Amino acid sequence: MWNTIYNWLDERLGFNELYTNLLDRPEPKTTWWNTLGSASMFLFIMQGLTGIFLTVYYTPSPDHAYDSIQYIMEGVAFGWLIRGIHHWGATLMVILVFVHMLRVFFTASFKFPRELTWLIGIGLFLTTLGMGFTGYLLPWNQKAYWATTVGTQIAGTVPFLGEFILKALRGGPELSALTLQRFFSAHIWIIPALLAGLMGVHLYLIIKHGESHFPTKED
Amino acid sequence: MSGSHELSRRDFIKVTTGIVGGLIGAVVGLPAIFYLIDPALQEGGKEAWIPIGKFEDMQVGVPYPFSFTRVQVNGWERTASSFGGYAIRKSDSPDDLLVLNSRCTHLACTVNWHAESDAYICPCHDAKFSMEGEVLDGPPPRALDIYEEHRLTDDGLIEIFFKEG
Ligand code: HEM
Ligand code: FES
Numbered sequence: 215m216w217n218t219i220y221n222w223l224d225e226r227l228g229f230n231e232l233y234t235n236l237l238d239r240p241e242p243k244t245t246w247w248n249t250l251g252s253a254s255m256f257l258f259i260m261q262g263l264t265g266i267f268l269t270v271y272y273t274p275s276p277d278h279a280y281d282s283i284q285y286i287m288e289g290v291a292f293g294w295l296i297r298g299i300h301h302w303g304a305t306l307m308v309i310l311v312f313v314h315m316l317r318v319f320f321t322a323s324f325k326f327p328r329e330l331t332w333l334i335g336i337g338l339f340l341t342t343l344g345m346g347f348t349g350y351l352l353p354w355n356q357k358a359y360w361a362t363t364v365g366t367q368i369a370g371t372v373p374f375l376g377e378f379i380l381k382a383l384r385g386g387p388e389l390s391a392l393t394l395q396r397f398f399s400a401h402i403w404i405i406p407a408l409l410a411g412l413m414g415v416h417l418y419l420i421i422k423h424g425e426s427h428f429p430t431k432e433d
Numbered sequence: 434m435s436g437s438h439e440l441s442r443r444d445f446i447k448v449t450t451g452i453v454g455g456l457i458g459a460v461v462g463l464p465a466i467f468y469l470i471d472p473a474l475q476e477g478g479k480e481a482w483i484p485i486g487k488f489e490d491m492q493v494g495v496p497y498p499f500s501f502t503r504v505q506v507n508g509w510e511r512t513a514s515s516f517g518g519y520a521i522r523k524s525d526s527p528d529d530l531l532v533l534n535s536r537c538t539h540l541a542c543t544v545n546w547h548a549e550s551d552a553y554i555c556p557c558h559d560a561k562f563s564m565e566g567e568v569l570d571g572p573p574p575r576a577l578d579i580y581e582e583h584r585l586t587d588d589g590l591i592e593i594f595f596k597e598g
Contacts, residue, residue: 267465271508281509289508291471292464299461 235421242427247321250314251420254338255413257307261345264300265402272352274398276391279354304346311342323426331419334412341409348401354394362397363389472508482592485532488585491522496533496546496553496564503597518580519546519553520591521564527585532593533566534580539573553577 224230271290273282286293318324324332351362370380385392485499500517521531535544542557552569553562560571567576582594
């Protein structure tokens with residue numbers, strides 16, 4: 215009975231093939247260093263889930279952002295846990311992605327035919343940093359406010375375009391409700407969408423090329 | 434491999450992954466459910482006596498409108514909610530008073546007294562209630578709710594007993 219259903223679905227969806235490609239593909243001799251990409255992906259999913267839960271109570275307005283987070287921490291059951299995971303997960307994700315990048319660099323895995331995997335990886339690293347930068351403002355406390363003041367001010371020092379970039383980031387010359395709102399939008403929609411898209415291509419390429427052999431002394 | 438009772442390396446990995454994954458899922462998933470439904474688990478129900486008007490201002494046989502607001506703390510914000518109704522005096526005795534809640538028993542819009550129609554009319558789906566709150570027309574399933582407990586204070590004020598839902 216179950217077999218019939220399974221086979222019917224499999225003929226149309228190709229589970230088995232998918233399973234082989236995703237979880238049972240041939241690998242060279244690998245080490246724990248090869249798990250860092252998957253660990254980054256796990257954290258991305260975790261951040262996505264806890265982030266969705268945070269938006270149930272969080273309010274991106276200067277009047278309420280701080281209080282709504284206070285409420286999550288003290289008023290809501292397990293709010294501290296959900297926010298805690300998201301908070302520490304953010305830092306951990308930046309570290310993991312960076313270490314993953316270092317390992318790919320040191321094992322020279324960025325060479326042909328994986329140059330695109332590497333370039334897309336750069337995109338992944340930058341968007342991950344973008345997540346951290348935009349997320350940091352959301353609690354709208356002193357640290358968040360001044361960190362974003364400084365961060366956007368630095369972006370403003372770019373020659374010629376600086377002032378435009380600063381205004382585009384802040385939604386005006388100074389930090390305001392517009393800044394908080396656009397950082398929120400970037401943090402929950404724009405950057406995650408980019409990140410997910412890049413991750414899709416990254417994973418496609420990894421499945422297509424397989425993991426690289428680590429170089430040996432002879433290489 | 435097959436036929437032996439020993440766990441293969443692959444199966445061991447599968448089982449461990451399943452167990453660890455399940456544990457992580459439970460440790461985060463269960464609290465997440467409580468996190469979501471937390472506001473629904475909060476106890477409300479503050480009680481108060483609320484003055485609705487002077488007894489002498491209420492005329493026999495004419496619905497006397499009143500309204501009041503209650504401030505509730507919802508999450509990180511204080512929200513003022515409005516409530517209201519009509520007091521209908523039937524005789525000289527302050528006990529002979531009917532205090533109706535103007536919240537429509539259909540889907541909670543606020544009904545208004547229309548003297549010319551001799552009825553409370555609901556703007557949402559045209560329900561009509563008699564002066565005493567009986568359904569005359571429209572979809573409501575039952576008569577208007579009544580504030581059962583009310584009292585006359587020494588200052589000549591009518592107060593109703595109100596319990597937050
Ligand atoms: C959100 C961030 C990232 C995720 C989710 C991710 C995910 C993955 C996964 C699952 C793998 C296969 C397993 C492994 O080798 O660890 C992988 C491999 C790879 N990643 Fe990433 N990655 C990310 C960031 C980066 C960055 C920042 C770079 C470099 C700039 C990069 C470059 C590569 C390359 C070249 C490979 C192929 C390695 C090989 O074949 O040996 N990735 N990535
Ligand atoms: S809510 Fe009053 S008639 Fe529907």
